[in-house]
Amino acid sequence: MSFSIKKQGDIVVVDVEGQLIVGNRQELKQKVLDELEKGEKKFLIDFSQTGYIDSSGLGVLVSLSKKIREQGGELRLANLNDDLKTLFELTKLDTLFQIADTRERALESF
Amino acid sequence: MSFSIKKQGDIVVVDVEGQLIVGNRQELKQKVLDELEKGEKKFLIDFSQTGYIDSSGLGVLVSLSKKIREQGGELRLANLNDDLKTLFELTKLDTLFQIADTRERALESF
Amino acid sequence: MTDIRSRGEDAAPLGELRIALEVSIPSDVRYIERVVEIVRSQCMAVLFAPRHCALNVPVALSEALSNAILYGNGEDPEKHVRVRAQVDDEQLVLEVADEGTGFDLEEETNDPTQLENIEREDGRGLFLMQQLMDRVERFDDHGNVIRLTLKRGS
Amino acid sequence: MTDIRSRGEDAAPLGELRIALEVSIPSDVRYIERVVEIVRSQCMAVLFAPRHCALNVPVALSEALSNAILYGNGEDPEKHVRVRAQVDDEQLVLEVADEGTGFDLEEETNDPTQLENIEREDGRGLFLMQQLMDRVERFDDHGNVIRLTLKRGS
Numbered sequence: 001m002s003f004s005i006k007k008q009g010d011i012v013v014v015d016v017e018g019q020l021i022v023g024n025r026q027e028l029k030q031k032v033l034d035e036l037e038k039g040e041k042k043f044l045i046d047f048s049q050t051g052y053i054d055s056s057g058l059g060v061l062v063s064l065s066k067k068i069r070e071q072g073g074e075l076r077l078a079n080l081n082d083d084l085k086t087l088f089e090l091t092k093l094d095t096l097f098q099i100a101d102t103r104e105r106a107l108e109s110f
Numbered sequence: 111m112s113f114s115i116k117k118q119g120d121i122v123v124v125d126v127e128g129q130l131i132v133g134n135r136q137e138l139k140q141k142v143l144d145e146l147e148k149g150e151k152k153f154l155i156d157f158s159q160t161g162y163i164d165s166s167g168l169g170v171l172v173s174l175s176k177k178i179r180e181q182g183g184e185l186r187l188a189n190l191n192d193d194l195k196t197l198f199e200l201t202k203l204d205t206l207f208q209i210a211d212t213r214e215r216a217l218e219s220f
Numbered sequence: 221m222t223d224i225r226s227r228g229e230d231a232a233p234l235g236e237l238r239i240a241l242e243v244s245i246p247s248d249v250r251y252i253e254r255v256v257e258i259v260r261s262q263c264m265a266v267l268f269a270p271r272h273c274a275l276n277v278p279v280a281l282s283e284a285l286s287n288a289i290l291y292g293n294g295e296d297p298e299k300h301v302r303v304r305a306q307v308d309d310e311q312l313v314l315e316v317a318d319e320g321t322g323f324d325l326e327e328e329t330n331d332p333t334q335l336e337n338i339e340r341e342d343g344r345g346l347f348l349m350q351q352l353m354d355r356v357e358r359f360d361d362h363g364n365v366i367r368l369t370l371k372r373g374s
Numbered sequence: 375m376t377d378i379r380s381r382g383e384d385a386a387p388l389g390e391l392r393i394a395l396e397v398s399i400p401s402d403v404r405y406i407e408r409v410v411e412i413v414r415s416q417c418m419a420v421l422f423a424p425r426h427c428a429l430n431v432p433v434a435l436s437e438a439l440s441n442a443i444l445y446g447n448g449e450d451p452e453k454h455v456r457v458r459a460q461v462d463d464e465q466l467v468l469e470v471a472d473e474g475t476g477f478d479l480e481e482e483t484n485d486p487t488q489l490e491n492i493e494r495e496d497g498r499g500l501f502l503m504q505q506l507m508d509r510v511e512r513f514d515d516h517g518n519v520i521r522l523t524l525k526r527g528s
């Protein structure tokens with residue numbers, strides 16, 4: 001499991017490679033909060049290379065979404081495969097997040 | 111596990127996808143013998159997509175090599191990864207077969 | 221000569237392939253991913269549906285493991301979590317045992333889809349287990365055990 | 375902002391991850407590949423060397439399974455082959471049990487690298503087990519059992 005962060009225009013793009021679970025979610029959280037502190041406002045998390053997400057991973061996404069909103073920023077998610085989509089639907093988190101099918105769509109949507 | 115056979119010039123090229131083991135070696139044998147019967151003389155078996163080979167798989171290769179030679183034909187092997195190379199070395203079968211590093215080299219060597 | 225491409229002999233009939241796995245880990249969440257990977261490959265080996273192997277089993281098992289490590293054993297490095305997985309052609313049964321005193325399964329299961337819960341960071345674990353498995357049971361056996369059952373056809 | 379790429383926390387220390395697996399299959403060679411896949415993923419989960427997981431374990435286990443199915447049980451569909459795999463941070467121990475009457479391990483082990491054997495189609499199974507494992511043992515336990523041991527460091 002690893003995260004790669006890069007910037008595309010004024011958007012911070014995070015790729016989650018592997019699982020997003022209790023063992024590594026703090027790392028994702030810290031990385032995004034660091035960028036938020038630096039003044040970044042637009043965040044895109046791309047799940048095209050993600051395996052599975054557990055409830056604590058979902059919890060971190062919820063927490064980040066709140067923190068980003070509080071700073072007047074925006075968070076988008078992209079590239080959830082069918083299994084991950086099901087996970088968001090089961091928990092109704094698909095109603096909380098702005099989810100784009102592709103990275104391009106997500107980038108355009110800011 | 112599956113085999114794909116195609117012809118490149120006058121050379122019959124067989125790709126072994128997955129394992130070559132007791133459960134499927136007869137299939138490889140039959141396919142190659144069918145081509146031999148049709149009069150084909152040049153055979154290349156490519157292992158770039160092969161997982162592991164067991165002793166019965168090695169046995170089939172030995173048997174095919176004999177049968178092809180008896181008909182005045184030639185057999186080349188190509189693209190053994192390091193693990194498969196070790197297997198041929200342990201059994202000294204690297205001395206029996208003509209083994210090329212790449213498919214191109216093998217094709218040129220006929 | 222046309223391009224011939226053939227699959228190997230048909231996969232073996234499933235009947236009678238029985239697997240029982242037992243894994244013991246210390247109370248450290250970093251072990252979770254590896255244990256999940258082992259059980260997932262077991263699940264694939266008996267040809268469970270891809271979705272079961274990629275979603276239901278990994279997520280439900282992760283949840284049970286985290287809870288066992290964090291709540292049941294309080295991350296005490298002296299305490300262990302034991303996982304038993306039994307698979308046959310009908311179902312997968314997972315048991316996750318910790319050294320804790322247990323809890324009230326019904327009482328503790330939240331509905332995170334309720335409006336007042338949707339922005340909570342926690343409280344989705346037991347709910348997800350229930351959603352992703354056909355049965356979730358809890359019982360005591362020298363500690364707390366969660367049993368998750370998933371039927372092949374479901 | 376530079377491109378940051380980070381690995382997750384270090385893999386958990388290995389000590390104390392113990393896995394015991396038991397698989398039972400009918401005497402049909404088509405089951406071999408799947409059983410090997412399960413054991414291989416176990417081997418990867420405890421971070422054995424890639425070569426051990428890709429070569430030594432799959433090939434040695436395949437050989438033991440084929441022999442158990444073909445010679446030990448004579449492919450009798452009523453007879454079963456049982457595999458036990460135990461892994462800890464030191465070694466992998468595989469036991470393959472058939473319902474046959476056993477054989478003389480030393481007597482039956484050929485050297486296929488001898489000139490007179492090199493063109494033989496058979497007779498490489500026991501030899502490969504010996505080459506790829508640290509120890510090969512045979513004993514009786516309600517049938518014939520082959521025990522293969524591979525040490526992590528070897």
Ligand SMILES: Nc1ncnc2c1ncn2[C@@H]1O[C@H](COP(=O)(O)OP(=O)(O)O)[C@@H](O)[C@H]1O
Pocket residue numbers: 055283287288291292318320322323328329330341342343344345346347364
């Ligand atoms: N193995 C366990 N031992 C003790 N308590 C547990 C265990 N599993 C769950 N619980 C209790 O159930 C509650 C709800 O768990 P869960 O739905 O997984 O959400 P979360 O873990 O996010 O709190 C936990 O907060 C804990 O109090």
Ligand SMILES: Nc1ncnc2c1ncn2[C@@H]1O[C@H](COP(=O)(O)OP(=O)(O)O)[C@@H](O)[C@H]1O
Pocket residue numbers: 165437441442445446472474476477482483484495496497498499500501518
């Ligand atoms: N499980 C077994 N039960 C009975 N005989 C066995 C068993 N395993 C091996 N043997 C005997 O040992 C011989 C050598 O086996 P091996 O080296 O694997 O080569 P091969 O299987 O190609 O003959 C076999 O031909 C068989 O007679």
